[in-house]
Amino acid sequence: MTEKTAQLSKAQAITSEVRRRIVDREWRQGDRIPDEAELAVEFGVARATVNKALQMLAEEGLLDRKRRAGTHVTVNPARKATLTIPIVREQIEGAGLEYSHRVVAQKLSPIPADVALRMSLPEGAELIHLRTVHYGDSQPFQVEDRWINPGAAPGVERIDFHRINANEWLVRNFPWLHADMAFSAENANARDARLLEARQGTALLILQRTTFNDLGAITTVRLAFHPGYQLIATP
C-alpha cells in the first residue's frame, strides 16, 4: 500500500466512528462536534487526516462545516440517496421475464441543437442515431433514443446493434470518465406512445444520460420507462 492509501485508510476508519456516533445519537443533529485538534488527539492521527475524514462526511451530507462556526451534525440526514441504474437486460431478467430488444432505427444523422448542447459538439455533426425498444416477456419496458459519437467511440460505424445491445457494447469498449444524468417526467409523444404501446400524453419517467471520455462525448441517451414504472432509491 502506498503512503497515500494508508492515510486514506486511517481517514476512513475515523469516518466510520463519527458516523456511528451520529447514528447512535451520541452527537445529535445540530450539535457542534469537537474541533480537529481535539479529534486528532483522541484518534491518535495527524490533524490533516481528521480534516480529510470530516471533509468526506461533509460531502456525504452528514456534517456541515463552516470556517468560523465550526463543524456541526447536519440537521437533515436525508440529503443523499443512492440509485442503482441496472443494465436493462439484467433488470428485466432479474424480474424473471424474458429479455428481448428491437432496433427501430440505426443510421448516421446530423445532430439537432439539444443533442449538440448535451454532447458539447457542433449542431449538424454526423453521429450514429439509434432507437431501440427493450421488452420483458414481449411487453415494452423501455424506449432508448441514443446518439453515439464515432470521434470518441471509433469503430462504432461498423457495429450492427441488432445483434449486440448498444449499452453493453459501449460499456465493454469505452469506459467513461465523466457522466451527466437527470431524471424528469414527460408526457408520452406520438413515438413514445407507439413504441411503448401506451396512450399519447401518459406521464413517463425519463432518464437522460451523457458520458464523456478524454476524446469527448461518447454517447447521449434518453430512456423513457413504461407507464407506472417506479425507480427505487436507497438513502
Add this chain to the structure above:
Amino acid sequence: MTEKTAQLSKAQAITSEVRRRIVDREWRQGDRIPDEAELAVEFGVARATVNKALQMLAEEGLLDRKRRAGTHVTVNPARKATLTIPIVREQIEGAGLEYSHRVVAQKLSPIPADVALRMSLPEGAELIHLRTVHYGDSQPFQVEDRWINPGAAPGVERIDFHRINANEWLVRNFPWLHADMAFSAENANARDARLLEARQGTALLILQRTTFNDLGAITTVRLAFHPGYQLIATP
C-alpha cells in the same frame, strides 16, 4: 479504535487500491481478478479482510462475484448514482428565489389503504394529514401531501405547521432509522393542477418517501414537482 474498526479500515484501504486499478484500467471490465488468497498475500492481510473489501466493492457494483466463476470487474461501471435531496427551502433559496410556503390543509384524518400499506399501519388509523405548497418567488415549485404518525412523532398534534415547515420540524425532532424512497411520473390530477397552476394531465416527477424510527412509521410524503423539473444525479 476498536478491533472491528481496525479491520474495517484495512478493508477500506484495499477497496481504494482495487478501485484505482479498475479506473486506471490495469484491471479491465470483464477481467477476472486474482483470488482472495493471492490478494491476501499481496496486501499482507487476512483472507477475511480481502473478502470484506471485495464484498463492499460488489455492493457498490464495481465487482461481480460468483461462487464458481470467481470475481470479475463488472462490465457496466455506471450502476450506482447519488442523488442529493435538498430541503425544499434551501433548494429554492439556493436558486436565488424567495421561499414561501402555504398550508392548504392540516387535520387529523383516517388513513386510506395505500397510505396504510406504505406505513405498515392499519387502514383507518387517525394521523395528521397535511397538504402544503412550496413557492419560489410566488411560483409553485412543489406540492407536498404528507401524513404524520403521532405514535412515532409524539407532540405533532400540537404543532402549527403554518409557522414551521413540517419537513424541518420532523428532521430536527425525529431522526429516522430507515427510509423507503421511489421516483415515478404521474399525470397531474385536478388538485395537483390547481395547486401547481398547471394543466391537468401534465406529466409530473413524483417522489414518495416513508421514514421509520423504532416506534414505527414517522411520516409518508408524496412530493409532486412543477412541470419541467429535472432532478440531477451524480454517478
